[in-house]
Amino acid sequence: MVISRKQESPKCDIFINKVKLKQTEKFKYLGTIISNNGKTNREISARTAQAKINFQKMKTTMTNKHISIETRKRALQCYIEPVLMYGCEAWTISKQIQNKLEATEMWFLRRMLRIPWTAKKTNERVLNEANKRRSLVRTIRKGQATFLGHVMRRGKLEHLLTTGKF
Template identity: 30%
Template sequence: MSATVLSNSGSKSEPFTMKMGVKQGCIHRDCTHSVCHLHLLHVIGQDLRQEILILYRTDGRLFNLNRFKAKSKISTTTIMELQYTDDNVIAAHTAADLQLILNAFVKAYRVLGLALNIKKTQVLHPPNQPSTQPIIKVENITMENVDHFPYLGSLRSMTADVDSENKHRLSCASGAYARLRLRESLKIVQTKLLVYRTVVLPTLLYGAESWTMYSRHLKALEQRHQRFLQKILRISWEDRRTNTSILEEANMNSITTTIMQHQLHYGQAL
């Protein structure tokens, strides 16, 4: 990667090659990525206008879509890219816009001395009706069209629902709990509960702040939560214990309550 030094007067030094970077966990890592991201957008320029418009209101009744018909109290923002460190998601309404934006990013990456990993670049197309898949190319190589795409630990699907993500979370949580059971050192029940609260439960509910779920999703998560707690507390179905009594013994909340708490904290952060 090439770099230059910019002085306070605006003059630039001669470009030089950087062969070393920051290590994972370094306190300068986030700052470096932010500077690189800002410079990337500067290289792309302001010519691209193929953005997705989002309307929002912050005065209550979030799920009443009729309130967006008002001509006032509505705020707008636009989204074109979701860059996070070395991962990037490009959003567009049409295949032509997506191709145009992708070409701009590839060109900007090349200017910064970066390269796009074509093997990891995929296209996710959520159509409103059955249609042909878009053909997106980079350097005359056609990108793969997929039905699901993992991004930052979560699973995005072409149906734009949480069915696939729900199943993915259940599978990941089961794997985390299986590793917990293999730890012979965790013989004390309270220790197992603490590890479960710290490791397994966050795995089960990763990204739940942004989920739009139906009762079937909550039911599946609650059943898996109860099953894990029953195994930790060594409770059999023959004991005829209620879900509430199991939660009280484990000193934990239900999945519905936990998700609501996460969503409230997420809303406060926004």
Template identity: 25%
Template sequence: MKLSNLRFADDIALIASTEEELQQMVSELDEASRRSGLRMNKEKTKILATEEALIILNGEEIEQVVAFIYLGQEVRLRRDHYKEITRRIQSGWNVFRRYKDFLTSRSVLMRWKRRLFEQCVLPAMLYGSETWSLTKSARKRLATAQRRMERRMVGVRLIDRKSNEWLRGVTKVKDIDEAARRRKWNFAWKMANGSPEKWSSRLEEWRPPVKRPLFKNKTGKLQN
């Protein structure tokens, strides 16, 4: 069984093994769309491939990119969690600024600020975190961004010399590092207890059919 496409509403990702196969899939999708009175948006249609590929849509070449956004998450051949986490932090700030007047108001009780923060800001920052590689550096970046937001919620600055413990004692918001880990644990539990026939389980267990060539590590030993 082969996964050939991902579909959510009108957001479609086609997956092919060869350039010829992808060209055929694009042409068939375009034809099926036209029969339904729809059309493919060339400006939003992109190609991500391991090598150069020439795919034509309505007589025009489709742009090839090194990454694209699908359902709010960046997809690239060489996964770069640094860039994805940067995007999520920015998304969190976008939500925070949207509700800035409420979150930074001195007349709003902290419990209401906390509720809004945990229901709107944190989810924006942690979207897709189940698939992240949470390194020490990544956790630090997330925690730093959260503390900056908390200081604005309380109305203090760095020069006020308030400790992180004091700050958390005032806001009592969920710790973003702990929230991210809990999401990963919940995801792992669902995978372990889900049906092995589901695509999510199949993809989690999938391994490339080829082995990487041997190379020498820092100790001089050969490894894959």
């Protein structure tokens, strides 16, 4: 795979034992989708879908009104959000992606509070009802900053690539 910003990906021929390797547009490496345009839209969409599937598997617990909302929020933070945020340190988050992540966060809260999609409740009202503030994007940004700090302190190849000082 060749990672490039160009619309048309450059062709690259690599041979191993006289056998040409197939060039691909995307592949999964260590559970993360890597695409040839360097964007993370596919990865974030896949992570969002997987987190929603896991939420649905835990639906009886996550929507149970006999369990306090604080306990359910903690379960969300412990069991669902890590699935969503796996590999988030390497994500490129545009405003569109940020909106999608915030919508996903609200999707979880609305289901936990059993608020139907037809209810005309604003996100602020839902957040107040859950006694919560938006935290998903902030947590991702904090993880990215922490990772960047590790890269910058390490001083090896990653540091050279990040700073461009060869």
